[in-house]
Amino acid sequence: MRLSFLAPKPKESNKKEIRMDRRTILAGATALAAALLASQGVTHAQQLRKPFRVGALFNGAAVVEGKPNPVLEGLRHGLAQLGYVEGADVIFDARFAEGVLERLPELAVELVGKGVDVIVSYGGPATNAARKATTTVPIVASIVADPVAIGVAATLERPGGNITGATNNDPELPSRQFDILKSLIPRLERVAILSDSDIPGVDANGLAPIERANVTAARAAGLIPQLLKVRGPKPDLEAAFDAMYSDRAQALVALEVPAPLAERKRVAALATERRLPTMFWGGAEDSGGLLSYGTSVSANFPRLPAIIDRIFKGAKPADTPFEVVSRRQLAINLRTARELGLTIPPDLLKRADRVIE
Template identity: 85%
Template sequence: MLAAANHFLCPRSNASVNGPSLVDATKQSIDRVSTCASAHISASKQCIKTRTIGISIPCFYAPISEEARRRRYAWTGALSSRGAAASVAALLAGQGVTHAQKLSKPFRVGALFNGTAVVAGKPNPVLEGLRHGLAQLGYVEGADVIYDARFAEGMLERLPELAVELVGKGVDVIATYGGLATNAARKATTTVPIVASIVADPVAIGVAATLERPGGNITGATNNDPELPSRQFEILLSVIPRLERVAILSDSDIPGIDTNGLAPIERANVAAARTAGMIPQVLKLRGPNPDLEGAFDAMRTGRAQALVALEVPSPLAERKRIAAFATKRLLPTMFWGAAEDSGGLLSYGTSVSANFPRLPAIIDLIFKGAKPADTPFEVVSRRELAINLKTDRELGLTIPPELLKRANRVIE
């Protein structure tokens, strides 16, 4: 909520916004500080700035929850008028503001994943990224934050019970990966804040009223990119100019199914394929042991000339097998962004890794009292193109030089 008060400059965005009078008195010195925290805290406010990747949006402030403040923090100094004056003096001296800050008890972070705790012999990268990100923000594991993760290990039907387990553990927030995990968490609680990532269309699957004001207990980062399917088919056409029939590989458990049996992400890809002049064939896998032989037999029957694998659970988990099946059958593949490890010919789309760094920052806002209902989803839209020349040679194709120049990564 915005207040009609005096003008000040937010040091994070260098944008003019509304703020408390104390900040107005010190606006020239605030930009020396690395965050807005001193200014907002001194007026019992918290910064709940939102951003879209590549775009600087002014921050705004809201009152910190008194319940959260009383439960979590013991502040000393700097909030009385004398302390505020000392803070201003410190700012003007370029020394910043320090607060004696102590958590009464650690935050408990629940995490819910479709996959496994170990990926390619290493700890789950999303969970590790979350730990690292919160550590960078000053949260010491064990003292300030405790993690409680649940992994469905590809058995997606387990997600609802795992979500209920996390709620029963009394977690303060649940971090989720993907639409299915997010939906499972949403059904398990309407009160525990949920911070989601890799949800292609939060509005379409019913986890948010709008991206700007989710309205419930869920916020996060989304790779919602309406232009992506069209761009993927354009790239395929540049490699296979006479492409007429394309298979679209999805997952049978994606929420938001319409009367034609298509989920939002499937509808978007079908529409893009038709606009590009192709005949789409949607095939759905069901984990944890999908019938790839049956799916590729159906592609052969449908005379598919290329395959687009969607960034949904089963294709995500089976991407390397899918790429191997397709290459063996001389079927060019298009995967989502950052899926070059699949061995498929092409991967293009939103940088999945760009979602992960945002989760700790959003969770930090929740810890400081921000409400998911009023915290916009952050849209991550940086696209990346990877081309696998080894697979290209096996398929007997020739990648256009212009496309090679556009690639972020070329795999020899």
């Protein structure tokens, strides 16, 4: 009697089991990796996404005092601190007008053409150029004294368009600056106000919002204002000071706008040479001017990376409030006071946050 057996095929069965095990292992590994990434706030889509491209638009120069623009370096550092690795997670495209503000519109169009995910604009003219170049690419603006007044935002709380950012907007600043000057120069009657010809938001009288605010505040303080506008990148400051002399100006307020900002040391030197006390914006004590008061524009810069991060994660500029940074500081330069033959009142010295001997 012959018995026949249907023997199993162990090798084939083992292959199936091995395949099944591999699938199980791979699925488990994938799930574990996803869980780990999720715990770090990183989605699978983000891992596969191409790097974010950040466009940066500047009124000024790529190199400042022989070094790469420190504001751009600060932006890079800020995003790195938030975990963005340059080249892998984020790529920067920067454009610099080098003080020739007429170049800003074409530079803004270039950035949009590069397919940037966000434009970071520094200054009112740069922000205005970016706004005209795109209504869809998110714009994060800085160094814009009054975003609402120049039409960048409907309100600071709800900008309503494709622009948000940070501002040192301070409606009380002009009045406070003139009060300080009057405490220093009791018989002050005539004050010069130095501005820039190319800032946006000019009204029918030729005044931009920051100029209007200062002229109005000067008049409210009982002073006669003389508004002078210069144009970069090589402003004719000598002509402006000649006009101040002709109009018998007793003090000068330099506005935080492109030309005076870029030429602040020259402005201070010419004013001291002509024995004209100066008031600069907050944080401008490096100018060598007599006084600086207000919030330094650089106080806004550390806030920008966090705003950009929120936009990368899906926030809409229209619903993202402008952050208002206000840290008024008074600096007094006693060296300049001595050159001008001025004695700083003790009460004013007590108010100073910084006294330069």
